[in-house]
Amino acid sequence: MFPQDLKPEHFSSYPPEARKLATNYVSTLQRLPLSFVPGLLREIIEYDFKFPAERSAREKELAYISRLSPEQTKECLSGFAVIRLSPQLEAFDWVKSPAQFVEQLSAHLWSTRQLDAFRKASNDYADHLRAAVPPEAPPIPRLGITIIGQGVASYDSPLFRKLRPHGTYFSKVNPEDGVRKLLGFLAERAQAHSIPYGHWYIDGGEEAEHPAALTSVSYNALESLRASLLQRMQAELERPGMGPEALRTKMAQMRPSDFGAEKFVGVSPQDPVMRRFALSLLTEGSGTQIFSTSFAQWAAREALRRAQPVTLLVRFAPRQRQKPMNELLGGIPARPEPDPLGSLIDADFSAYYNWLNQQRLLGAEQSSFVVWFEGHNQAVAIGPAMARSTESRSAPDLKQLLSWTV
Amino acid sequence: MLARTRRDFLCDAAGLTLGSTLMPSWWARGVSSAKRKVIVVTFGGGARDQETFAPEGQENIPHLMNELIPQASFFTQVVNRGILGHYVATASLATGVYETINNFASLPPESPTVFEYFRKDLKRPSSDAWVVAPSNGFNRIGESSHRSYGSGLGARVILPKHLLSAATSGGRNDFQHLLRDNYETPFYAPELEGNEFQLQQLETLLKVSVGDFREHAQTLSSPDELSLYIARRLMREVSPTLLWITMHDIDVAHAGAYSLYIEGIQRTDRLCSELWKAIQSEPDYAGKTTLFILPDFGRDSDDDAGGNGFQHHRTGDVLSRTTWMLVVGPGIREGVVYDRAMESTDLVPTLGAMLGFSPTFAQGQKISELV
Numbered sequence: 001m002f003p004q005d006l007k008p009e010h011f012s013s014y015p016p017e018a019r020k021l022a023t024n025y026v027s028t029l030q031r032l033p034l035s036f037v038p039g040l041l042r043e044i045i046e047y048d049f050k051f052p053a054e055r056s057a058r059e060k061e062l063a064y065i066s067r068l069s070p071e072q073t074k075e076c077l078s079g080f081a082v083i084r085l086s087p088q089l090e091a092f093d094w095v096k097s098p099a100q101f102v103e104q105l106s107a108h109l110w111s112t113r114q115l116d117a118f119r120k121a122s123n124d125y126a127d128h129l130r131a132a133v134p135p136e137a138p139p140i141p142r143l144g145i146t147i148i149g150q151g152v153a154s155y156d157s158p159l160f161r162k163l164r165p166h167g168t169y170f171s172k173v174n175p176e177d178g179v180r181k182l183l184g185f186l187a188e189r190a191q192a193h194s195i196p197y198g199h200w201y202i203d204g205g206e207e208a209e210h211p212a213a214l215t216s217v218s219y220n221a222l223e224s225l226r227a228s229l230l231q232r233m234q235a236e237l238e239r240p241g242m243g244p245e246a247l248r249t250k251m252a253q254m255r256p257s258d259f260g261a262e263k264f265v266g267v268s269p270q271d272p273v274m275r276r277f278a279l280s281l282l283t284e285g286s287g288t289q290i291f292s293t294s295f296a297q298w299a300a301r302e303a304l305r306r307a308q309p310v311t312l313l314v315r316f317a318p319r320q321r322q323k324p325m326n327e328l329l330g331g332i333p334a335r336p337e338p339d340p341l342g343s344l345i346d347a348d349f350s351a352y353y354n355w356l357n358q359q360r361l362l363g364a365e366q367s368s369f370v371v372w373f374e375g376h377n378q379a380v381a382i383g384p385a386m387a388r389s390t391e392s393r394s395a396p397d398l399k400q401l402l403s404w405t406v
Numbered sequence: 407m408l409a410r411t412r413r414d415f416l417c418d419a420a421g422l423t424l425g426s427t428l429m430p431s432w433w434a435r436g437v438s439s440a441k442r443k444v445i446v447v448t449f450g451g452g453a454r455d456q457e458t459f460a461p462e463g464q465e466n467i468p469h470l471m472n473e474l475i476p477q478a479s480f481f482t483q484v485v486n487r488g489i490l491g492h493y494v495a496t497a498s499l500a501t502g503v504y505e506t507i508n509n510f511a512s513l514p515p516e517s518p519t520v521f522e523y524f525r526k527d528l529k530r531p532s533s534d535a536w537v538v539a540p541s542n543g544f545n546r547i548g549e550s551s552h553r554s555y556g557s558g559l560g561a562r563v564i565l566p567k568h569l570l571s572a573a574t575s576g577g578r579n580d581f582q583h584l585l586r587d588n589y590e591t592p593f594y595a596p597e598l599e600g601n602e603f604q605l606q607q608l609e610t611l612l613k614v615s616v617g618d619f620r621e622h623a624q625t626l627s628s629p630d631e632l633s634l635y636i637a638r639r640l641m642r643e644v645s646p647t648l649l650w651i652t653m654h655d656i657d658v659a660h661a662g663a664y665s666l667y668i669e670g671i672q673r674t675d676r677l678c679s680e681l682w683k684a685i686q687s688e689p690d691y692a693g694k695t696t697l698f699i700l701p702d703f704g705r706d707s708d709d710d711a712g713g714n715g716f717q718h719h720r721t722g723d724v725l726s727r728t729t730w731m732l733v734v735g736p737g738i739r740e741g742v743v744y745d746r747a748m749e750s751t752d753l754v755p756t757l758g759a760m761l762g763f764s765p766t767f768a769q770g771q772k773i774s775e776l777v
Binding site: 285352 | 487488574624625627628631708716722
């Protein structure tokens with residue numbers, strides 16, 4: 001089937017809000033190239049489970065495309081129009097299963113050496129869209145906080161090497177009650193600026209006490225879901241003909257209802273958006289099912305990319321130790337042990353990624369970011385009020401440090 | 407920009423000379439083709455400049471920086487324009503053609519491999535070309551499906567982890583974790599298809615008992631260490647002319663733990679040094695072996711929002727496509743950096759020129775700075 005053949009009834013299997021959106025814009029979708037439309041439908045079909053920022057962006061995108069003349073549409077999407085598709089892709093039921101189509105399209109682009117052309121088309125379109133429909137500026141400047149090194153008594157190598165050039169390094173921070181002070185600062189922000197899914201707290205271990213106004217997700221709370229998912233992955237891979245690609249497709253099709261509400265500890269049954277988000281962290285992330293540091297980093301990336309919060313606190317916790325081969329062969333019992341030092345190195349680098357991902361959002365020049373070595377005196381603060389590549393001799397506590405930075 | 411940066415890092419750090427295509431090859435000064443041996447090592451699943459050759463990364467590769475590069479010709483810009491999956495990319499390296507086979511399927515390359523050209527043209531026995539590879543998915547790498555080559559003309563393939571599984575009777579639980587076939591999918595361990603190196607051949611060919619093999623494996627920390635152990639046994643007992651070793655530890659990066667990725671780089675750096683030392687200590691190899699070390703491709707950059715940095719190689723961006731190659735041995739210029747762009751597919755024609763076979767179907771060009 002080709003886009004020009006689209007009819008409203010083709011969206012009958014979509015969730016209600018998604019069906020309404022797609023139906024409203026069916027005449028627009030009919031005018032778009034086949035290499036482009038399934039990517040858009042992949043977003044639309046999930047519309048009911050999207051965060052407000054994503055919904056708003058999709059609505060504006062569709063409204064914009066619908067206003068383009070045929071010539072303007074052709075020009076805007078010219079890069080996609082020249083992508084050659086296979087007969088198998090053209091015959092695929094891309095309306096019902098757009099995500100699977102996109103997976104197969106990706107393999108096709110790699111094997112036909114059209115990936116670079118597709119990348120360019122995507123980037124050109126994104127630039128065009130950004131210029132025509134600028135994303136909304138955040139209502140207040142963003143603040144990112146990352147806490148690393150839980151459980152590490154001492155560490156002599158330099159930390160924050162990637163972040164120091166962008167801000168001020170503090171080596172005399174008063175760590176007392178630090179986590180509580182940081183979460184308290186978040187609570188005050190959330191109370192002063194009530195924004196749906198606007199203030200987040202992600203924990204790679206056990207969640208600390210925090211107000212309900214914060215959107216939260218943690219590695220430990222999802223333990224039962226992770227265990228269940230890993231069991232399913234193992235069972236699937238033992239089935240004949242099952243390989244990594246088929247497994248990826250299978251996992252992408254999993255839904256919260258496949259597991260039961262009791263597996264989503266800490267996520268309200270009345271919040272289908274967060275339930276879907278929590279599951280996606282484990283089904284779409286790599287290593288998130290096994291390593292808490294990977295979970296926390298990926299959760300932060302996805303929260304920033306999708307929900308675009310104005311406040312995000314990420315606290316890393318020790319992940320399980322990767323056993324060397326000789327231990328695995330030695331038949332040592334399988335109880336996982338923590339690896340605080342390795343986790344500190346993971347988290348130190350992840351803090352850089354958290355900052356990078358925050359800076360990709362609109363308002364980057366006004367955004368602030370603080371990273372702190374939990375229980376210790378070292379931190380880096382980045383923001384308009386902070387000098388770059390500088391070391392401070394001040395000895396603030398965490399609340400003071402935030403008040404100077406934001 | 408990428409190549410200039412990598413070149414400048416090396417010239418600054420290791421005091422190397424900048425080479426050019428106008429510099430004549432020293433190949434004629436080396437040993438004759440008939441006596442020459444070649445070992446190719448793929449550097450563990452891809453690593454980026456910032457964790458290797460950039461100033462902040464050099465601490466992770468002390469052996470390459472201080473021991474090997476001063477004796478080597480170093481190529482700063484080896485571009486892989488094919489599919490960035492480890493099996494298919496290694497197949498492309500081994501055929502000199504950008505293969506399009508499914509990365510996760512048990513399929514042979516479609517174009518003739520370097521092993522087939524070598525054996526057919528030079529009439530060499532199967533014992534003269536070997537592959538040591540990390541995972542079951544590489545079992546078909548030694549022999550293509552090409553109608554003019556293929557069956558019976560390829561390399562023999564050893565999968566050390568698979569051997570270990572057989573030697574320990576395939577226990578489950580933690581051992582399954584060790585045997586996972588790739589770092590992108592936990593638990594995945596495909597069934598073997600094709601010719602399989604049997605456990606009993608450990609004793610007949612490599613002169614190591616199953617018990618000793620099992621015991622030695624218990625002193626090693628990673629699958630790549632096991633691969634090196636097997637490669638050394640092969641060199642000692644079989645002495646193949648063409649040996650291909652695929653490292654894979656670095657690809658643990660897919661699990662997202664940066665410290666494990668760095669440990670993988672450091673381990674691979676050490677193993678490359680140990681291999682070079684082994685070459686010097688084996689009479690059949692010393693003074694007549696050319697060692698090629700190159701990643702199959704890089705990893706995603708931090709700057710591409712479509713990826714997740716070091717974790718994967720999915721974006722197809724410049725950093726993930728551009729990598730390097732180190733060549734050391736008799737007849738190879740020492741301490742020289744070449745920064746012209748070349749392609750991964752240039753390896754096979756270069757090996758052909760070195761060993762004296764004609765890779766008819768390869769798409770690449772021989773590297774004139776080497777031969």
